[in-house]
Amino acid sequence: xxxxxxxxxxxxxxxxxxxxxxxxxxxxxxxxxxxxxxxxxxxxxxxxxxxxxxxxxxxxxxxxxxxxxxxxxxxxxxxxxxxxxxxxxxxxxxxxxxxxxxxxxxxxxxxxxxxxxxxxxxxxxxxxxxxxxxxxxxxxxxxxxxxxxxxxxxxxxxxxxxxxxxxxxxxxxxxxxxxxxxxxxxxxxxxxxxxxxxxxxxxxxxxxxxxxxxxxxxxxxxxxxxxxxxxxxxxxxxxxxxxxxxxxxxxxxxxxxxxxxxxxxxxxxxxxxxxxxxxxxxxxxxxxxxxxxxxxxxxxxxxxxxxxxxxxxxxxxxxxxxxxxxxxxxxxxxxxxxxxxxxxxxxxxxxxxxxxxxxxxxxxxxxxxxxxxxxxxxxxxxxxxxxxxxxxx
Amino acid sequence: xxxxxxxxxxxxxxxxxxxxxxxxxxxxxxxxxxxxxxxxxxxxxxxxxxxxxxxxxxxxxxxxxxxxxxxxxxxxxxxxxxxxxxxxxxxxxxxxxxxxxxxxxxxxxxxxxxxxxxxxxxxxxxxxxxxxxxxxxxxxxxxxxxxxxxxxxxxxxxxxxxxxxxxxxxxxxxxxxxxxxxxxxxxxxxxxxxxxxxxxxxxxxxxxxxxxxxxxxxxxxxxxxxxxxxxxxxxxxxxxxxxxxxxxxxxxxxxxxxxxxxxxxxxxxxxxxxxxxxxxxxxxxxxxxxxxxxxxxxxxxxxxxxxxxxxxxxxxxxxxxxxxxxxxxxxxxxxxxxxxxxxxxxxxxxxxxxxxxxxxxxxxxxxxxxx
Numbered sequence: 001x002x003x004x005x006x007x008x009x010x011x012x013x014x015x016x017x018x019x020x021x022x023x024x025x026x027x028x029x030x031x032x033x034x035x036x037x038x039x040x041x042x043x044x045x046x047x048x049x050x051x052x053x054x055x056x057x058x059x060x061x062x063x064x065x066x067x068x069x070x071x072x073x074x075x076x077x078x079x080x081x082x083x084x085x086x087x088x089x090x091x092x093x094x095x096x097x098x099x100x101x102x103x104x105x106x107x108x109x110x111x112x113x114x115x116x117x118x119x120x121x122x123x124x125x126x127x128x129x130x131x132x133x134x135x136x137x138x139x140x141x142x143x144x145x146x147x148x149x150x151x152x153x154x155x156x157x158x159x160x161x162x163x164x165x166x167x168x169x170x171x172x173x174x175x176x177x178x179x180x181x182x183x184x185x186x187x188x189x190x191x192x193x194x195x196x197x198x199x200x201x202x203x204x205x206x207x208x209x210x211x212x213x214x215x216x217x218x219x220x221x222x223x224x225x226x227x228x229x230x231x232x233x234x235x236x237x238x239x240x241x242x243x244x245x246x247x248x249x250x251x252x253x254x255x256x257x258x259x260x261x262x263x264x265x266x267x268x269x270x271x272x273x274x275x276x277x278x279x280x281x282x283x284x285x286x287x288x289x290x291x292x293x294x295x296x297x298x299x300x301x302x303x304x305x306x307x308x309x310x311x312x313x314x315x316x317x318x319x320x321x322x323x324x325x326x327x328x329x330x331x332x333x334x335x336x337x338x339x340x341x342x343x344x345x346x347x348x349x350x351x352x353x354x355x356x357x358x359x360x361x362x363x364x365x366x367x368x369x370x371x372x373x374x375x376x377x378x379x380x381x382x383x384x385x386x387x388x389x390x391x392x393x
Numbered sequence: 394x395x396x397x398x399x400x401x402x403x404x405x406x407x408x409x410x411x412x413x414x415x416x417x418x419x420x421x422x423x424x425x426x427x428x429x430x431x432x433x434x435x436x437x438x439x440x441x442x443x444x445x446x447x448x449x450x451x452x453x454x455x456x457x458x459x460x461x462x463x464x465x466x467x468x469x470x471x472x473x474x475x476x477x478x479x480x481x482x483x484x485x486x487x488x489x490x491x492x493x494x495x496x497x498x499x500x501x502x503x504x505x506x507x508x509x510x511x512x513x514x515x516x517x518x519x520x521x522x523x524x525x526x527x528x529x530x531x532x533x534x535x536x537x538x539x540x541x542x543x544x545x546x547x548x549x550x551x552x553x554x555x556x557x558x559x560x561x562x563x564x565x566x567x568x569x570x571x572x573x574x575x576x577x578x579x580x581x582x583x584x585x586x587x588x589x590x591x592x593x594x595x596x597x598x599x600x601x602x603x604x605x606x607x608x609x610x611x612x613x614x615x616x617x618x619x620x621x622x623x624x625x626x627x628x629x630x631x632x633x634x635x636x637x638x639x640x641x642x643x644x645x646x647x648x649x650x651x652x653x654x655x656x657x658x659x660x661x662x663x664x665x666x667x668x669x670x671x672x673x674x675x676x677x678x679x680x681x682x683x684x685x686x687x688x689x690x691x692x693x694x695x696x697x698x699x700x701x702x703x704x705x706x707x708x709x710x711x712x713x714x715x716x717x718x719x720x721x722x723x724x725x726x727x728x729x730x731x732x733x734x735x736x737x738x739x740x741x742x743x744x745x746x747x748x749x750x751x752x753x754x755x756x757x758x759x760x761x762x763x764x
Contacts, residue, residue, distance in 0.1 A: 173576030
């Protein structure tokens with residue numbers, strides 16, 4: 001009997017140990033490359049996601065900040081691979097070429113890159129792109145802006161014709177175009193007379209230029225501002241001039257308590273968890289991964305009641321529910337025109353090539369299929385109602 | 394007439410006569426040790442890490458893997474290359490602060506050949522064009538301030554400095570012209586798949602060619618400066634233009650000739666950066682080397698052989714500082730702080746090499762050496 005008990009105890013212990021071992025995932029080593037440091041709202045959003053995901057797995061990430069979109073990125077990626085990382089991640093569009101270069105050199109290391117466009121055509125099994133359907137988040141942010149316009153009209157501060165939005169963009173390629181267009185469509189879905197002006201800075205992080213951009217838009221009588229660039233330059237200018245704005249990447253409530261309405265952001269933690277799991281389990285990572293509202297990759301920050309128009313939260317919740325049910329498409333072709341015409345067909349440049357050849361039909365079932373043929377946005381139409389002030393970049 | 398007993402100041406500073414080289418390097422070594430101690434102290438205070446781990450990190454940043462050692466030597470080669478380029482000008486007291494711009498236009502010419510000629514010429518001819526055009530571009534950028542100096546005696550320091558900004562604007566413009574994809578504001582890797590215009594790698598080591606070229610350049614520059622007629626003329630002009638004129642040296646000719654050489658070598662460095670390793674063009678591709686080169690050359694007393702040591706030192710410490718901030722989870726600015734501390738001590742040590750500080754009580758025993 002004693003023997004039996006001893007045997008049972010032994011077995012349970014063994015089983016327990018095995019179970020414990022099985023439950024403990026192999027420690028994955030992951031290295032991150034960031035274009036700027038935590039002073040950039042864009043990079044901070046990635047850094048927070050990285051820390052959050054790694055904390056869940058109990059792993060210590062290696063973070064390299066301030067890595068430029070040059071040979072420095074290749075050197076950082078190769079160095080991380082060399083020092084035993086299973087996954088190397090880079091966060092900026094311009095990092096892509098260098099990540100591919102490193103991926104070719106280290107076939108056993110997974111290279112993941114946010115916002116890039118080349119993974120699905122490059123044919124490397126260890127190079128992957130990721131993005132999220134942030135245009136949905138920006139559309140919801142746009143609704144908050146549109147509600148604000150309606151409030152200003154109702155209060156008699158502006159007429160319906162003066163409902164003009166302003167937007168500060170970094171560059172003039174698809175990622176930014178997709179962003180400001182979805183924001184505008186969101187606003188116009190609640191305020192039909194809305195128009196928008198867009199100015200560009202030619203840099204992802206240039207506080208002075210972003211501040212000047214905001215000042216220019218405010219001088220042009222834009223009454224609600226949003227942006228796609230990474231510093232606090234524009235928000236601080238808006239706060240100083242008491243102009244409400246919708247932010248990107250994270251909350252600005254503490255710095256701009258009176259004018260900050262809401263922000264949309266990509267939550268990268270789900271993607272990081274996904275790739276860490278995939279590597280731990282030896283599963284392949286797809287060439288393109290697009291996070292959605294459903295994967296909690298696209299989030300809105302808490303609404304700032306001081307600045308938001310009454311009813312904003314309800315309007316956003318309603319649109320979000322419709323979006324999740326598939327009833328509301330951001331780029332519904334019935335909601336916008338290009339040169340006065342409604343589009344029924346559009347070839348987008350999905351497969352990157354030197355000649356920018358348009359290669360994929362992206363309009364079907366009455367809407368533009370964004371981020372479906374690859375993760376990074378390819379909506380690059382100039383729709384009516386938006387005025388580009390400068391397109392030198 | 395008052396005849397007060399004059400109280401001597403606490404200490405006074407006197408110019409030293411030339412120190413023997415081993416003493417000078419002793420002072421420099423001491424400064425570096427002090428700098429490292431201060432760096433370790435600050436890092437320890439901020440991260441509560443063992444200071445020896447800090448030193449280990451500095452060392453590991455350059456030597457823990459083969460790749461890191463290669464990158465170390467590549468960075469030394471690039472810094473040394475620019476330093477070699479500016480040293481002839483410095484020897485004749487022509488302060489060429491335009492190495493950044495001269496490198497950039499060299500890189501711009503290289504990139505232009507890689508992009509515009511890739512469909513026109515075979516690879517070898519593209520490379521020949523790159524070599525010629527980058528050297529010519531650098532030389533032109535260097536000779537413009539020299540011509541103005543020779544003709545109208547303009548200030549070369551300001552002129553060369555301003556030419557940097559012109560070069561940066563020029564490069565920014567062409568980045569927009571050649572950007573991929575349109576609107577993204579960056580060129581990316583040029584000819585990534587065809588590799589047209591990429592300088593060949595020797596034995597599979599992409600950095601080896603650059604290192605060999607710069608090593609050869611160092612020897613040639615040493616001989617040129619110390620054993621050639623040109624080198625002698627440069628030294629005489631640097632010592633005194635009047636003496637040079639008196640002995641029949643055409644000063645303007647020497648200035649122009651030397652600046653052509655200086656600019657051409659900067660252009661060559663641009664070629665090595667763009668064609669050899671980076672295969673892209675950005676406004677920051679020079680990495681501030683044109684200015685760091687001033688320090689490399691100055692610390693080495695304009696001696697090309699000593700410049701190997703000074704550029705090694707600067708690159709080694711800078712890479713170490715960069716890794717400290719990564720490994721201990723600190724902001725990248727922290728590595729700038731550490732680099733700043735190190736540079737402060739190194740530059741400060743030059744003061745103690747050139748000047749003697751004597752304290753009040755010590756001044757009674759005149760003639761005793763104080764280091």
